[in-house]
Amino acid sequence: MDVCMRCGTPRKGLxxxxxxxxxxxxxxxxxxxxxxxxxxxxxxxxxxxxxxLNTPVVSHGNLYFKLDSLNPTGSYKDRGAVTLIxxxxxxxxxxxxxxxxxxxxxxxAAYGAAAGMRVKIYVPERSAGIKVEQxxxxxxxxxxxxxxxxxxADAAMKDGAxxxxxxxxxxxxxxxxxxxxxxxxxxxVKNVFIPISAGTLLLGVYEGFMHLLNSGIVSEVPKLxxxxxxxxxxxxxxxxxxxxTPPTQVTSIADxxxxxxxxxxxxxxxxxxxxxxxxxxxxxxxxxxWEELAKMGILAEYSSAVSYAGYKKVIPEEKSxxxxxxxxxxxxxxx
Amino acid sequence: MDVCMRCGTPRKGLxxxxxxxxxxxxxxxxxxxxxxxxxxxxxxxxxxxxxxLNTPVVSHGNLYFKLDSLNPTGSYKDRGAVTLIxxxxxxxxxxxxxxxxxxxxxxxAAYGAAAGMRVKIYVPERSAGIKVEQxxxxxxxxxxxxxxxxxxADAAMKDGAxxxxxxxxxxxxxxxxxxxxxxxxxxxVKNVFIPISAGTLLLGVYEGFMHLLNSGIVSEVPKLxxxxxxxxxxxxxxxxxxxxTPPTQVTSIADxxxxxxxxxxxxxxxxxxxxxxxxxxxxxxxxxxWEELAKMGILAEYSSAVSYAGYKKVIPEEKSxxxxxxxxxxxxxxx
Numbered sequence: 267m268d269v270c271m272r273c274g275t276p277r278k279g280l281x282x283x284x285x286x287x288x289x290x291x292x293x294x295x296x297x298x299x300x301x302x303x304x305x306x307x308x309x310x311x312x313x314x315x316x317x318x319l320n321t322p323v324v325s326h327g328n329l330y331f332k333l334d335s336l337n338p339t340g341s342y343k344d345r346g347a348v349t350l351i352x353x354x355x356x357x358x359x360x361x362x363x364x365x366x367x368x369x370x371x372x373x374x375a376a377y378g379a380a381a382g383m384r385v386k387i388y389v390p391e392r393s394a395g396i397k398v399e400q401x402x403x404x405x406x407x408x409x410x411x412x413x414x415x416x417x418x419a420d421a422a423m424k425d426g427a428x429x430x431x432x433x434x435x436x437x438x439x440x441x442x443x444x445x446x447x448x449x450x451x452x453x454x455v456k457n458v459f460i461p462i463s464a465g466t467l468l469l470g471v472y473e474g475f476m477h478l479l480n481s482g483i484v485s486e487v488p489k490l491x492x493x494x495x496x497x498x499x500x501x502x503x504x505x506x507x508x509x510x511t512p513p514t515q516v517t518s519i520a521d522x523x524x525x526x527x528x529x530x531x532x533x534x535x536x537x538x539x540x541x542x543x544x545x546x547x548x549x550x551x552x553x554x555x556w557e558e559l560a561k562m563g564i565l566a567e568y569s570s571a572v573s574y575a576g577y578k579k580v581i582p583e584e585k586s587x588x589x590x591x592x593x594x595x596x597x598x599x600x601x
Numbered sequence: 602m603d604v605c606m607r608c609g610t611p612r613k614g615l616x617x618x619x620x621x622x623x624x625x626x627x628x629x630x631x632x633x634x635x636x637x638x639x640x641x642x643x644x645x646x647x648x649x650x651x652x653x654l655n656t657p658v659v660s661h662g663n664l665y666f667k668l669d670s671l672n673p674t675g676s677y678k679d680r681g682a683v684t685l686i687x688x689x690x691x692x693x694x695x696x697x698x699x700x701x702x703x704x705x706x707x708x709x710a711a712y713g714a715a716a717g718m719r720v721k722i723y724v725p726e727r728s729a730g731i732k733v734e735q736x737x738x739x740x741x742x743x744x745x746x747x748x749x750x751x752x753x754a755d756a757a758m759k760d761g762a763x764x765x766x767x768x769x770x771x772x773x774x775x776x777x778x779x780x781x782x783x784x785x786x787x788x789x790v791k792n793v794f795i796p797i798s799a800g801t802l803l804l805g806v807y808e809g810f811m812h813l814l815n816s817g818i819v820s821e822v823p824k825l826x827x828x829x830x831x832x833x834x835x836x837x838x839x840x841x842x843x844x845x846t847p848p849t850q851v852t853s854i855a856d857x858x859x860x861x862x863x864x865x866x867x868x869x870x871x872x873x874x875x876x877x878x879x880x881x882x883x884x885x886x887x888x889x890x891w892e893e894l895a896k897m898g899i900l901a902e903y904s905s906a907v908s909y910a911g912y913k914k915v916i917p918e919e920k921s922x923x924x925x926x927x928x929x930x931x932x933x934x935x936x
Contacts, residue, residue, distance in 0.1 A: 316898045317659050317668050322652025333652050336671050338898070340930060380898035396731075399933040405896045561740045563651045563673070563715035595675060595930040598734040 267294045268436050271533055280357065282434040290433075290529060293440040295473060299481035303444055306477070309437070310352045314381045318344040319444050323452065324564065328585045329577075330452050331564055334445065339376045339400070340593035341369035341567075342445065346432055346466060349441030351377035354428065360384065362430040365422035367393035367401075368522050369592050370432040370466075375406035378430070388422035390415060396596045415524070433464045433529060442470020443477060449587050450478050455488050456584035459573040461591055462492035462501055462544075463523040465530030472537045488587075490542035492534070493576030495520045495552065500527060501534045502544035520552055522569035522592060545576035554578075556594075565594035602629045603771050606868055615692065617769040625768075625864060628775040630808060634816035638779055641812070644772070645687045649716045653679040654779050658787065659899065663920045664912075665787050666899055669780065674711045674735070675928035676704035676902075677780065681767055681801060684776030686712035689763065695719060697765040700757035702728035702736075703857050704927050705767040705801075710741035713765070723757035725750060731931045750859070768799050768864060777805020778812060784922050785813050790823050791919035794908040796926055797827035797836055797879075798858040800865030807872045823922075825877035827869070828911030830855045830887065835862060836869045837879035855887055857904035857927060880911040889913075891929075900929030 268277035272289030283290060293309075300306050304313060316338040324331045334342035351374070354362065360383050364374045367389035378385035385406035389398060393410065402408050411418045423429045432438045449455060449471075462468045468490065475487040494502045495518045503510030512526035528534065538544050547555075552568055555575035559566050566574075570591040577588055603612035607624030618625060628644070635641050639648065651673040659666045669677035686709070689697065695718050699709045702724035713720035720741035724733060728745065737743050746753045758764045767773045784790060784806075797803045803825065810822040829837045832853045838845030847861035863869065873879050882890075887903055890910035894901050901909075905926040912923055 315659065317657025317671065322673070324650065324652050333673070336652065336673065338657070338668070338671065339900070340928075376898040376900070379896050396930060396933045400900065400930065403895045403900055403929065403933065404898060405892075557740075560738045561714050563711040563739060565674070565711070565735065565738055593675075593930065594738065595731060595735065595928065598731045598738065 268292065269294055280428070282429065282431065291436045292473070293436050295443070295477045299477055299483050303447060306443065307349055307440070310349060311356060312352065313348065314352045314355055314377055315348060316344065316376060316380055318348050320448065326562065330455065330585065330587045331590055332449065332587050333564070333590050335566060335570060335590045335593040339369070339373045340596055341373060342442070342467060342589070342591045343369045343373035343432065344377070345444050346438035346441040346470070347373035347377040350430060350432070350435050350438040351381050351383070353437045354430065355381040355383070359428045361427040362386070363388065363422045363425035363427040364430045364432065365389070365419045366432065368397050372397055372400045372404070374430055374432065375401045375404040378406065379404045384427070386425055386427060388418050388425070390418050396598070400596070432466060439466050439470045440473065442467060443474035446471050446474025446478060450475070450484055452587065454585045455587050457489045457491055457582050457586040458589065459491045459493060459577045459586060460589040461520070461523055461569055461572040462494055462534060463498065463525040464528050465534045467591065468492055468534050468537060469530060472541065487541050490537065491576060491580065492538055492542065492544045493572050494544065494546055495523055495572060496546055496548045498523050498526055499546045500525070500531055501538065502546045504531060504535050505538050505544045519549060520569040520572050522567060523572065545579050547572055547575040547579065551575040551578070560594070564590060566590045567592035567594050567597050603627065604629055615763070617764065617766065626771045627808070628771050630778070630812045634812055634818050638782060641778065642684055642775070645684060646691060647687065648683065649687045649690055649712055650683060651679065651711060651715055653683050655783065661897065665790065665920065665922045666925055667784065667922050668899070668925050670901060670905060670925045670928040674704070674708045675931055676708060677777070677802060677924070677926045678704045678708035678767065679712070680779050681773035681776040681805070682708035682712040685765060685767070685770050685773040686716050686718070688772045689765065690716040690718070694763045696762040697721070698723065698757045698760035698762040699765045699767065700724070700754045701767065703732050707732055707735045707739070709765055709767065710736045710739040713741065714739045719762070721760055721762060723753050723760070725753050735931070767801060774801050774805045775808065777802060778809035781806050781809025781813060785810070785819050787922065789920045790922050792824045792826055792917050792921040793924065794826045794828060794912045794921060795924040796855070796858055796904055796907040797829055797869060798833065798860040799863050800869045802926065803827055803869055803872060804865060807876065822876050825872065826911060826915065827873055827877065827879045828907050829879065829881055830858055830907060831881055831883045833858050833861055834881045835860070835866055836873065837881045839866060839870050840873050840879045854884060855904040855907050857902060858907065880914050882907060882910040882914065886910040886913070895929070899925060901925045902927035902929050902932050
């Protein structure tokens, strides 16, 4: 069953916003955790798999680097795309649209292709770079849209195909639970550092740990520490009571973290208030963290190095997971 | 123990060519296979790991796509780099050189960095693209050399640092055995399609299967089918008795397959004669195979799509493994 995250109204079909209050939906996870990972997603019978999940972990002292960058399309989004696309394929949907010039777009394009769907990805007019090339490589149609980021989303929504938004479809966010299951299999983890932007990652990880807690698999939820860039820090600012004015244009090297006014803002702040904290990092801190990671042999996206940059400002004594959300190959530019 | 692949003379220290006949060395694998993978490499006590091995497999009908493209640096070379670098680190070596503008260079750079080594990668003067950027990202020094490919190798060899050649150090090739162990865990595999160039992959996979056969783990070696491009096909040509003249410049989109006169030519031909076959594919066949893979959601390097292109020319009835050797992100160019 799916319910509105805000007013609890049940979702009737595949609508993306609550008809009563306009809120987004979430999946209700009211069954015990099953060691067979796929059984924790009872709404999927046939998986459209590309080899996602069970990503490697590299240990350094009391740090675990969780390499979601080594998922099939190069980011943690594959955890969400595999559940959403498998679900939509079962519903008989064969044409989808999405708005993302980044990892979500690439992931939806790849899984959509694997499911035999026609995929249209809407991107801002000036999008370029490897991620857009990657989307096209999977055979998706890339449609460039003038205007604001909201105009791009509007165009994708009005396309006519099923709007496979990674932010609004609860099956996408729900897929991120698998990350918590994998983190929980590591020993003595007390802190999890993750970059936050639209909320998929943080809220998905939170739901995963709640599931483990409610099932008696873990006795406590590790501290979830969201990290944001100085330019895009609506969540940290709200949590800490700092005044935040989003920039007219995001120029941070952490180019995957662009949600200046996320739909799920309130929900993220709530989770961090109860179970975690928030850290803001600047451009120099991100670059230094990226370089340090690379010199350990871990090639992360700048947007992923953000989590390590956040860790470096806190350095807790207990064991911490640093989530590496995306593959650094996507940030390289041939000279 | 290591012995010369040609005359059997034992290797005394860390020399890379047999002093008696000039042949390359191989590790002698004279102990039973152990289910704990690392125990099959008794010369390594401490592993410099980046999360390599156990790469995902995607099934389509009677095909298994083995995604070595999802290794930490994006290619199967990590199987060899992890063994070579771990071994060299134990020997106290802290400065290495290598010649490769491609996946081997990136892999040696990453594992070398992780081991705290100073790494110098020699590349042909006109090298460019994501792979070179990747090598530099790991902190390695990239040194461009004028002249032929052999001049580049000469420069790396004469550098003064330990020459960590992925072709000549037997510990690198030996690491590829892990691929055979993983393939052998799949059911009913009768054919393995792999791209061949310098010989590391083919000869490593062969040694792995020999180990399993001698240990009684498998009762037969699957057919090893090497695939080469029309431009770079010395092995297939020799095996089939076709006259082969290497081009003055390799312009194939399969830009990782450049060994026009491989040192290990004889050894490869021998293996294919006894245990396999060889297929030559042209540029159109590679492009079509690459596209088909991408539309299945598998983003391969062009050089990896070569193995699928080879499969498509044979299409055996029994189960086949298609080895996806490198990540397609490395072949994308931002518009």
